[in-house]
Amino acid sequence: MTATRRSLARVLRRAWGAVRPALLVALPLAGAAGALACSGLVWRDGSANRAIAALEAGHDRPVAADAVPELLLARIRFLAARERLDEAEPLIAALDGSGSPALRALAQIALGNARLRQAFAKLEAGDLEPATPLVGLARQAYRRALTLRPEAWDAKFNLDVASRLVRDFPERGREQGEEMPADPKKIWTDIPGQPRGLP
Amino acid sequence: MRTRAIEPPRVPRESPVVAMAGLLSVLLSGLLPLPAEAQIGAVVVRSPRPFGLFVGDRFGATVEIEAVDGFAPQAASLPKPGPLTYWLDLTAVSVAPGPARDGNRLWRLSLTYQTFYAALDVRRLDVPAFTVTFASEAPRATTSAVAEVPSWPIGVSPLREIQPPPVADPVEYLRPESPNPRRDPALPGALAWAFAGLGLAGLLALARDRAWWPFRHRPARAFAAAWRQVRRQAVRRDAEAAYREALLALHRGLDRTDGRRVMGEDLAGFLVRHPAYAALTQPLDRFFRASREVFFGRDPSLAQRDWPMPDLVATARRLAAAERAANAGGHS
Numbered sequence: 082m083t084a085t086r087r088s089l090a091r092v093l094r095r096a097w098g099a100v101r102p103a104l105l106v107a108l109p110l111a112g113a114a115g116a117l118a119c120s121g122l123v124w125r126d127g128s129a130n131r132a133i134a135a136l137e138a139g140h141d142r143p144v145a146a147d148a149v150p151e152l153l154l155a156r157i158r159f160l161a162a163r164e165r166l167d168e169a170e171p172l173i174a175a176l177d178g179s180g181s182p183a184l185r186a187l188a189q190i191a192l193g194n195a196r197l198r199q200a201f202a203k204l205e206a207g208d209l210e211p212a213t214p215l216v217g218l219a220r221q222a223y224r225r226a227l228t229l230r231p232e233a234w235d236a237k238f239n240l241d242v243a244s245r246l247v248r249d250f251p252e253r254g255r256e257q258g259e260e261m262p263a264d265p266k267k268i269w270t271d272i273p274g275q276p277r278g279l280p
Numbered sequence: 281m282r283t284r285a286i287e288p289p290r291v292p293r294e295s296p297v298v299a300m301a302g303l304l305s306v307l308l309s310g311l312l313p314l315p316a317e318a319q320i321g322a323v324v325v326r327s328p329r330p331f332g333l334f335v336g337d338r339f340g341a342t343v344e345i346e347a348v349d350g351f352a353p354q355a356a357s358l359p360k361p362g363p364l365t366y367w368l369d370l371t372a373v374s375v376a377p378g379p380a381r382d383g384n385r386l387w388r389l390s391l392t393y394q395t396f397y398a399a400l401d402v403r404r405l406d407v408p409a410f411t412v413t414f415a416s417e418a419p420r421a422t423t424s425a426v427a428e429v430p431s432w433p434i435g436v437s438p439l440r441e442i443q444p445p446p447v448a449d450p451v452e453y454l455r456p457e458s459p460n461p462r463r464d465p466a467l468p469g470a471l472a473w474a475f476a477g478l479g480l481a482g483l484l485a486l487a488r489d490r491a492w493w494p495f496r497h498r499p500a501r502a503f504a505a506a507w508r509q510v511r512r513q514a515v516r517r518d519a520e521a522a523y524r525e526a527l528l529a530l531h532r533g534l535d536r537t538d539g540r541r542v543m544g545e546d547l548a549g550f551l552v553r554h555p556a557y558a559a560l561t562q563p564l565d566r567f568f569r570a571s572r573e574v575f576f577g578r579d580p581s582l583a584q585r586d587w588p589m590p591d592l593v594a595t596a597r598r599l600a601a602a603e604r605a606a607n608a609g610g611h612s
Contacts, residue, residue: 101608105486112479119472126465133460155460184461194454201450224396227336228369231394235455237336241439242453244398
């Protein structure tokens with residue numbers, strides 16, 4: 082027992098003797114590489130935060146599709162607020178690939194808000210006909226947001242607004258007190274040929 | 281088992297005709313599904329909170345189905361996650377067998393739904409009914425039974441009043457957008473510091489092992505100092521003086537390692553006291569011969585021809601490496 086323990090100790094010591102020089106060289110190199118990589122991440126996060134602040138302040142910044150998810154979201158919101166939804170589409174696709182469900186839900190809410198604002202503009206101008214599909218698109222976006230994150234309260238609230246919009250808006254007060262129809266499918270026209278879950 | 285053996289047989293004797301009919305019914309049961317009541321017991325739907333549901337809320341339900349032991353729900357007959365009606369999605373389905381009791385087994389179906397009904401008032405809605413097919417696990421028979429899960433009510437609630445106060449711009453009905461989420465650089469920052477600390481500690485350990493700058497005069501690294509001096513001499517232009525200095529540096533390394541002056545005739549004793557350098561017996565022997573030639577011989581250049589400078593440098597390097605390997609732990 083003592084003999085085996087002693088021989089085991091010798092084997093271990095010999096192995097340590099062989100490993101030690103390589104380890105001594107590898108340790109500082111690994112530390113330096115790790116520190117460099119993490120500093121790169123810190124720098125990337127800092128520059129992303131600066132770009133997000135600029136976008137929030139209303140200064141447009143080009144954002145590549147492989148940017149960090151938070152920056153993609155900031156740019157999507159920037160474009161959605163200016164009704165440049167065509168430019169936002171590829172970024173939303175990129176965010177769907179890389180972002181967390183919470184961020185993707187926020188992007189869908191921004192999209193829904195943009196559609197709903199367009200619908201409001203049409204309704205204000207008295208164009209009821211083109212407003213309906215816009216409201217439908219907004220509702221789809223909010224619904225996608227809620228599928229991604231059921232506790233997205235902004236999406237719930239705005240989906241409620243969108244769901245009542247056409248019922249309430251054209252002749253305010255006419256339906257007050259009436260029993261509401263339980264089947265919104267008769268009211269809401271969906272865009273035909275749109276597979277579910279796709280933009 | 282024994283009590284059963286004492287009991288009289290429960291099944292009454294049948295006439296041959298009845299027996300034939302029984303056989304026929306057994307045969308038929310293999311082809312046709314039996315009435316569900318036979319194999320399926322009570323079906324109970326439980327939900328922890330089927331009321332006060334807002335638009336977009338998820339809610340769960342557990343369906344408990346009692347089935348005769350041996351019957352299991354068929355995976356293909358379970359409801360599929362996806363939209364059920366325009367206002368209801370099924371998001372998750374799982375099934376697990378429960379405890380067996382009196383020859384019946386309780387199957388638990390866990391369902392998660394999501395409602396998208398934008399309610400104007402508190403109202404009851406019905407979650408649609410569905411059926412689950414149970415099949416017998418017996419090897420030859422394919423008996424199946426259908427469990428009917430009834431539709432059950434939920435209560436949805438509105439988020440806002442029916443007629444919100446009028447606003448100047450309808451956009452004000454919408455919730456204001458939340459501030460943009462930012463990146464949090466704290467974690468990579470802390471990691472960067474940790475890696476930097478690790479690298480610095482590793483560099484210190486390496487410097488101590490190789491007797492680099494702050495550890496230059498480490499007593500346990502006499503040959504490391506000697507090798508450093510030899511390397512410096514190797515690039516000097518004056519080859520004669522450089523060779524002499526290099527020899528002196530190696531002498532100093534040997535003396536400091538042994539703690540006393542080591543001459544050529546002491547080499548055997550030195551190797552006994554420091555067995556780590558036993559592999560270098562021949563180069564050390566040649567070193568002492570060259571040293572004698574240079575310092576006491578008639579022609580100093582003869583030594584360089586016999587044991588040239590590159591050999592000396594290589595020997596110094598090997599001595600330093602042997603020293604590192606020998607006292608790895610290192611006493612200061």
